[in-house]
Amino acid sequence: MSLEPSERVAHVPPSGIRRFFELAEEMDDVISLGVGEPDFSAPWSAREAAIAALERGQTSYTANRGKRELREEIAADARRWNLEYDPDDEVLVTAGASEAIDLAFRALVDPGDTVAVAQPCYVSYTPGVTFSGGEVLDVPTRVEDEFTLTPEVLRAAGAEAADLLVYCYPNNPTGATMDRAELAEVAAFCREHDIAVLSDEIYADLTYEGEHVSIAELDGMRERTVVFNGFSKAYAMTGLRLGYAMGPKEVITAMNRIHQYTMLSAPTTAQNAGIEAIRNCREDVEEMRSQYDRRRNFVLSRFEEMGIDCFEATGAFYVFPECPGEDAAQFAEDLLEAESVAMVPGDAFGVGADGHLRASYATGLDELREAMDRLERFVS
Amino acid sequence: MEHADELLELLCENARYSTADLARLSGLPEATVEETIAELEAEGIIQGYTAVVDWDAVSDDRIQAHVELNVTLDRETSYRDVAERVAGFREVQGLRLVSGDYDFALEVEGQNMREVSRFISDKIAPLPEITQTVTHYIMETYKQSGHRFDDGDDDDRLSVTP
Known part of the structure; x- marks a missing residue:
C-alpha cells in the first residue's frame, strides 16, 4: 500500500x-x-489556576468525560440558558468545541446520511460531515433574513429529507443571532421532519441584543439536540483547547466512546483553568x-x-x-x-x-x- | 446626564477620542456626547485631561517620588488646611488623604533626587503641622492610569484564522 x-x-x-x-x-x-x-x-485568575495546578503536579489524564468538578460547573452554568443536564452522563469535556462537533458527526452519521449545514458557517462542519461518510446538504441563509435560519430556506434547500441539521448562532462569519421566535420555527420544522440538531453555541456569551436562547430549551427539542460550547471565545482561551458537548445520555455515551479511544481526555491544565473560569471569571x-x-x-x-x-x-x-x-x-x-x-x-x-x-x-x-x-x- | 458613566469610562480609556468616535463607540448621537461632556466639565466632574507619559523614555532629568506625610491637627487646623498649604507647591503633582499608617500620600516631581530631597526638607518638613515625612523614589513604572508600560505589541495570533 x-x-x-x-x-x-x-x-x-x-x-x-x-x-x-x-x-x-x-x-x-x-x-x-x-x-x-x-x-x-484568558482572565488572569484562570491562567493562575492552570499554573497552580501544574505546580501541584496535576499532569496526568483525567476521566474520559472530563473532571467531575468541571462537568458540575458546566452543568450549573448551563442553567443560565435554561438547560438542565446531568454532569454524570450528559456532559462531555473535549479538546475545544471543534472536537465535540467532530465526535457528534462520527457518533451519529452513517454512510449516506444527509446532514443539512446552515451556511455561511465555520469552516469545519462540511469537511467533518465528509470525513464521517455523510452527505452534506447546503442550506444557504439569506441576507434579507439577516442570515438567520428559517423554515423557508430549509425547505428551499430540501432539508425535509435531512437526518441532521448543524448550525452556529451567534454565527461565525456573519455575527447573526436568532431569537426565541425564530428558533421556535426551526424547532417545529425539525420536529415535523424528525431531524436531529447539532447546535454550536460557542459564541453564546457574546450576544449584544437580548439574551441568548438555546434551541435545546424549546419544547420537544432537548431529546433531539446536542449543544456545543466551550471556553475559547467567551473566556479567550482558544489555545488551551477546551470545549464541551451537552446532550441526552445515549449520544454523549456514543461520543465518549470515540473520545476515549482518540483523545482520552481533554488537556488537564485547560480543565483546571476552565473550573476557575466558570467559578470566578464572569x-x-x-x-x-x-x-x-x-x-x-x-x-x-x-x-x-x-x-x-x-x-x-x-x-x-x-x-x-x-x-x-x-x-x-x-x-x-x-x-x-x-x-x-x-x-x-x-x-x-x-x-x-x-x-x-x-x-x-x-x-x-x-x-x-x-x-x-x-x-x-x-x-x- | 444618563450617559455620563459610559462616556467617562471611554474618556478614561482615551481622552483623545474624537466626539465622532465617542458617538460611534457608545451608539449615542454626537450632540448628546458633546452636551454631556460640556456638562461634566462645567460641574467639575471632569477636572482635566492629561497624557500618560513614560518619562524615562524621554530624558534622565526627571524623577518622581511618593512621599508619606504624617501631620498633627489642632482645633484651628484641619486636614484640609494642611492640604491647602502642601498642594500649593508646583513640585507637588498629587495629594491624597489616605487611611493607614500615615495621613497624606504625596506625589512629588523634580529634576533629580537632590532637588526633590531639598524640596521635602526645605518646604514640606518644616511646616508646623508636619510631624514626619518618608520619601520613596520611583525606580521604575510598569503601569499607570491603566496603561501598561511595555512595547504593547504582544499580539501573537495568526493574522487570518477561521
Missing part, C-alpha cells in the same frame, strides 16, 4: 481561508480584521463583552458612514458587510495589497456568502480605527 491519502480525505479541499492567510502573512504592517479569536488573553467575560460591543457599534457606524451596506450583527465578534466591489475575493486581495488591511472574503465560509466580507472586531480599538480609515481611503 502506498501513502496516498484516502479518497475521503483527498476529496476535501484545503480551507478557503488558507490562501488568504498566506497572502497576509507575507506582508508587514498588516492590520488584520481576519482573526477568528479574541485579542484578549466579570472578566462581561468586561470583554462590553469592549466587543463598543467596537461593534464603532465598526457598524463607520461602515454606514462609508455607505457600505451591513446588517446589524448582534453576536460573536464579526460583522459581515456587503463587498463594495464586484468580486469579494478580488476586493479583499486588492485591499490587502493597497492598504494592508485584511478582511476575509465571505465565500471562504461556504455558500450564501458571495459578495460579502467578514470583518472581525476582535482587535484593539486603535487598530480598528486605523483599519477603518484605510478602508475609507480605499473605497473613496
Whole structure:
C-alpha cells in the first residue's frame, strides 16, 4: 500500500481561508480584521489556576468525560440558558468545541446520511460531515433574513429529507443571532421532519441584543439536540483547547466512546483553568463583552458612514458587510495589497456568502480605527 | 446626564477620542456626547485631561517620588488646611488623604533626587503641622492610569484564522 491519502480525505479541499492567510502573512504592517479569536488573553485568575495546578503536579489524564468538578460547573452554568443536564452522563469535556462537533458527526452519521449545514458557517462542519461518510446538504441563509435560519430556506434547500441539521448562532462569519421566535420555527420544522440538531453555541456569551436562547430549551427539542460550547471565545482561551458537548445520555455515551479511544481526555491544565473560569471569571467575560460591543457599534457606524451596506450583527465578534466591489475575493486581495488591511472574503465560509466580507472586531480599538480609515481611503 | 458613566469610562480609556468616535463607540448621537461632556466639565466632574507619559523614555532629568506625610491637627487646623498649604507647591503633582499608617500620600516631581530631597526638607518638613515625612523614589513604572508600560505589541495570533 502506498501513502496516498484516502479518497475521503483527498476529496476535501484545503480551507478557503488558507490562501488568504498566506497572502497576509507575507506582508508587514498588516492590520488584520481576519482573526477568528479574541485579542484578549484568558482572565488572569484562570491562567493562575492552570499554573497552580501544574505546580501541584496535576499532569496526568483525567476521566474520559472530563473532571467531575468541571462537568458540575458546566452543568450549573448551563442553567443560565435554561438547560438542565446531568454532569454524570450528559456532559462531555473535549479538546475545544471543534472536537465535540467532530465526535457528534462520527457518533451519529452513517454512510449516506444527509446532514443539512446552515451556511455561511465555520469552516469545519462540511469537511467533518465528509470525513464521517455523510452527505452534506447546503442550506444557504439569506441576507434579507439577516442570515438567520428559517423554515423557508430549509425547505428551499430540501432539508425535509435531512437526518441532521448543524448550525452556529451567534454565527461565525456573519455575527447573526436568532431569537426565541425564530428558533421556535426551526424547532417545529425539525420536529415535523424528525431531524436531529447539532447546535454550536460557542459564541453564546457574546450576544449584544437580548439574551441568548438555546434551541435545546424549546419544547420537544432537548431529546433531539446536542449543544456545543466551550471556553475559547467567551473566556479567550482558544489555545488551551477546551470545549464541551451537552446532550441526552445515549449520544454523549456514543461520543465518549470515540473520545476515549482518540483523545482520552481533554488537556488537564485547560480543565483546571476552565473550573476557575466558570467559578470566578464572569466579570472578566462581561468586561470583554462590553469592549466587543463598543467596537461593534464603532465598526457598524463607520461602515454606514462609508455607505457600505451591513446588517446589524448582534453576536460573536464579526460583522459581515456587503463587498463594495464586484468580486469579494478580488476586493479583499486588492485591499490587502493597497492598504494592508485584511478582511476575509465571505465565500471562504461556504455558500450564501458571495459578495460579502467578514470583518472581525476582535482587535484593539486603535487598530480598528486605523483599519477603518484605510478602508475609507480605499473605497473613496 | 444618563450617559455620563459610559462616556467617562471611554474618556478614561482615551481622552483623545474624537466626539465622532465617542458617538460611534457608545451608539449615542454626537450632540448628546458633546452636551454631556460640556456638562461634566462645567460641574467639575471632569477636572482635566492629561497624557500618560513614560518619562524615562524621554530624558534622565526627571524623577518622581511618593512621599508619606504624617501631620498633627489642632482645633484651628484641619486636614484640609494642611492640604491647602502642601498642594500649593508646583513640585507637588498629587495629594491624597489616605487611611493607614500615615495621613497624606504625596506625589512629588523634580529634576533629580537632590532637588526633590531639598524640596521635602526645605518646604514640606518644616511646616508646623508636619510631624514626619518618608520619601520613596520611583525606580521604575510598569503601569499607570491603566496603561501598561511595555512595547504593547504582544499580539501573537495568526493574522487570518477561521
